[in-house]
Amino acid sequence: MIQLQTIYVFLHLIVLSLGYTDVYNIDDREGFGRPFDGIGGISGGGATSKLLINYPEPQRSEILDYLFKPNFGASLHILKVEIGGDGQSTDGTEASHMHNALDENYQRGYEWWLMVEAKKRNPNIKIYGLPWSFPGWLNPMGQRNPYQFPVLTATYIIKWIKGAAKFYNVTVDYIGIWNEKDYDKVYVKTLRKELDKAGLGHVKIVAPDAPHIQDWKISEDILKDPELAAAVEYIGSHYPGTITTKEAIQTGKPLWASEDYSTFNDLVGGGCWARILNQNFVNGNITGTISWNLIAAYYDTLPFTRDGLMTAESPWSGHYVVESPIWLGAHTTQFTQIGWKYYRHGYGSGHFVFGGSYVSLASPDGKDLTIIIETMSHDHSKCIRPPLPKYNVKKQTVKFQLKGQFANTKVLQMWKSKLRFDNTSSTFFKKQKPLQIINGTFTLDLDVDVVITLTTLNTGNKGSHKTPPPVKDFPLPYMEGFEKYNEHEEPFNFAQQTGSFEVKDLGGGQGKVMRQMVTQIPVYWCAAEKLNFATNYIGSQKWSDIYVQVDAKLGEANSSDGYFVGARIFEGGCNILDSTGIFFFVFPATQRFLVTGNIGQSVIHKLGPTGKLNVKGWNTLRLLVQGSKAVGLLNGKILFNVTVADYKTHGFAGLGTSSWGIADFDNFVVASPHDGEKIIDNVLRNADDSNVSPEIDVLNL
Missing domain, CATH: 3.20.20.80 (Glycosidases)
Known part of the structure; x- marks a missing residue:
């Protein structure tokens, strides 16, 4: 059986050949549809x-x-x-x-x-x-x-x-x-x-x-x-x-x-x-x-x-981008408010015969009308989910007839966007000449991939600020001592992936640190929490040869059993179980260390004794990765120099715990390998490695 829509389109083609246009009524005389939320x-x-x-x-x-x-x-x-x-x-x-x-x-x-x-x-x-x-x-x-x-x-x-x-x-x-x-x-x-x-x-x-x-x-x-x-x-x-x-x-x-x-x-x-x-x-x-x-x-x-x-993913440079969805959404948001009323289907809201759609909304007091039109083609409007069935949109001429409380409207303000397949030729949220209404009717020639707003409101505005600064790479060297934050704040630029890290003031002149706070597995949303320990990343997945350092200390109670620093960490979010990189773990209570090529610790490069360390106090972990080599130091002593050629060659720097529990971190440094070599040389020349000032001096921070 031929569907009614097919018959309608066939008859419509005949009507068009005779010089007629589609007529779409905007009619509130039978009442409105649902409220706009x-x-x-x-x-x-x-x-x-x-x-x-x-x-x-x-x-x-x-x-x-x-x-x-x-x-x-x-x-x-x-x-x-x-x-x-x-x-x-x-x-x-x-x-x-x-x-x-x-x-x-x-x-x-x-x-x-x-x-x-x-x-x-x-x-x-x-x-x-x-x-x-x-x-x-x-x-x-x-x-x-x-x-x-x-x-x-x-x-x-x-x-x-x-x-x-x-x-x-x-x-x-x-x-x-x-x-x-x-x-x-x-x-x-x-x-x-x-x-x-x-x-x-x-x-x-x-x-x-x-x-x-x-x-x-x-x-x-x-x-x-x-x-x-x-x-x-x-x-x-x-x-x-x-x-x-x-x-x-x-x-x-x-x-x-x-x-x-x-x-x-x-x-x-x-x-x-x-x-x-x-x-x-x-x-x-x-x-x-x-x-x-x-x-x-x-x-x-x-x-x-x-x-x-x-998009705003570069706070160190101040760069941001006002993307197309801002302006395409403005066609609706700037000319409606919660509580306005949709026109019913077929009486102000519906599909155009040759593709696209229109909705009409009226203000609760009946003083204002807004009509939003879109003719987005299939390939120009695919969302990530669910799959979008194929459909066609064609250029068309449409005629609107205003009936009911807006039948005597004389003019509508008009805003238009036109999408092309590049930003330079597309136009966004551009005010047009007011549209004159004659006897409640008006006609529009609709191109494909346009959004048009027609409204009685005069309040629309394409806001603008000065052009933001150009984008820059994450700055190196970078040091964070956590003193500038209020207690309980999350330190800037760190992107915690599991666990929760916040600034804690230790008092007694010890200053502020970043503390991992989660002591048991959450009622988790995605499988990442099966990792059963806390991770925090920073920087850029472009980083390859890199130096990372941090002072770490276990909590006095409900503590983790260890902590780590990492480099070339690839994969985050709910995919963190698949993270690869170079991870340097230290377990103070057992005085052991582990170097692994993945977050799950199934790929082991080296493990062994740490030697003497501060079981309940601060220890300094240093990791230098260059080419296929990774070198790690604990409190000024070289623990390993291993080959890592088979693993990912770039990724974030990071730190974290080896189990759920309290751990503190301070004096975090990430630097170029050249600066890292200078730090390590400086450390090895100093028998007393309890003072971090040599690192600060070397980096001129």
């Missing part, structure tokens, strides 16, 4: 904003303007942040506000800072919190299950919500369950009850925040379970491919793409963002869309490089 970005899912906080001014404020400032750039309506759980969740770990049951701290990490900065620029922005991992103490039974004790977990989440309000004056509007993992009906209901008991009735639950294969399944449970239906305010899907299910629609709940996009932010990524912002509603009645991630502010060789709305 906003467009947002995610900071988290693995430390994706890690490098943003240490950008210099004014570049840091400029970047924040492009993301959050109304009528300037992306002008986002929602900021979704990770509730840190001390576990690896894609590109790194984010610190929990409660490393253990007796610990509670709201100075850790950078999500607090980011929420405050977003609110400064847009007091109306909505805040959404979601855990990816949980600290291990929430499941004393030792299972990978945060739901075993639902009141305990709900209380942990409530403390984070209250901490945001108490310490930062930030109101959390939405809260999720467990990112991309199975939801638990008992926990969801318990969380709602505990929120209400805590006076947090305004905090709405989004569930399940799961991949599209399983995410809409909660709709079936909601239809069967009135208590669950009362607990869940929004149904959140990840990467739904612009479609939903009949059960999801039957619930009557607002439907969100609570994580979407996740695509390299070149022109194709921009096309992906433009297409799904329209078609999530047109195809699936989805009224809120949130990008993973907000900003690519993590080392570009970690997983999902540049999957952000813009």
Whole structure:
């Protein structure tokens, strides 16, 4: 049987041959569709904003303007942040506000800072919190299950919500369950009850925040379970491919793409963002869309490089890039607000016959109208997931007829973007001549790969700042003594991959150190936590011949059994189990050392006794890698000189522990091999190696 759509297109070709154009009605006389819930970005899912906080001014404020400032750039309506759980969740770990049951701290990490900065620029922005991992103490039974004790977990989440309000004056509007993992009906209901008991009735639950294969399944449970239906305010899907299910629609709940996009932010990524912002509603009645991630502010060789709305991965230079998704999203965000109303399908929202889509939205007071049009071609708008079925888009002429409350509109402001296959010839968010409306009608000639906004608003603006400085390589030599930080801050440029590292003031004139805080395996999100020890990387995966040094000390209690420095470390994120490199481990209690070519310690270059060392005090580890040779020193004594030719030739520098537990690090140095040789020569000439000043003098730091 020939499908109706095929018949329609065939008849349409005949109509076109007679000189007619398609007519699309914008008509509110029969009522509106669903309320618009906003467009947002995610900071988290693995430390994706890690490098943003240490950008210099004014570049840091400029970047924040492009993301959050109304009528300037992306002008986002929602900021979704990770509730840190001390576990690896894609590109790194984010610190929990409660490393253990007796610990509670709201100075850790950078999500607090980011929420405050977003609110400064847009007091109306909505805040959404979601855990990816949980600290291990929430499941004393030792299972990978945060739901075993639902009141305990709900209380942990409530403390984070209250901490945001108490310490930062930030109101959390939405809260999720467990990112991309199975939801638990008992926990969801318990969380709602505990929120209400805590006076947090305004905090709405989004569930399940799961991949599209399983995410809409909660709709079936909601239809069967009135208590669950009362607990869940929004149904959140990840990467739904612009479609939903009949059960999801039957619930009557607002439907969100609570994580979407996740695509390299070149022109194709921009096309992906433009297409799904329209078609999530047109195809699936989805009224809120949130990008993973907000900003690519993590080392570009970690997983999902540049999957952000813009790029800021070079704080040492101040360089950043305003990418195409910023401006393609602005076509929606600058001319709508949460609470506007979508026009119904066929009455202001729908597909064009020859490809592309349109949505119309009206302000709650009925004074303003915005229409967003996109004609993204298949190859210019493929998202990373799910696969995009083939389709065609053609140039076309379309005619709109305004009916209802906007029938007498005389003029619409017009903004346009045109994607080509290179940045130089593409145009982004360019204001056009106002469009004149005659008797409620207007006609547009639509090219392929365009986004057009038509609006009664006069507030749009393509914001700009001065051109940022040019990009530079990570600076060498580099030394970090941790004295410049506040206690509990994460040191700049370090990208913790497992575990959680923060600045600790030892007091008594000893100064500040970087301490690894996690003492047991988290309720982990990805398999990286099976590594069972903490890792922290820094620098560049381009580094090959390199010198790395650190002073290390085990904790007085709940300590790790050892620590390491590393070079040429390749692979991070959830792939860390596959990391190769040169790792120099020291185990003070047994006075042994190990040199291995992979993080899992299955490839051993050398092991043996360390000789005399400070079991409970500070020890200095030095590692010099040149060509196929690696040389290691402990407290001024050469322990090994081994061949490493068969392993990766480049990668990060790093440090960490050999098991979960407390360990302190200080006086970290990474330098060129030439400087490293000078340091080693200087050390070997000094019998007393307890003072690090010779290294500082050699590097002129």
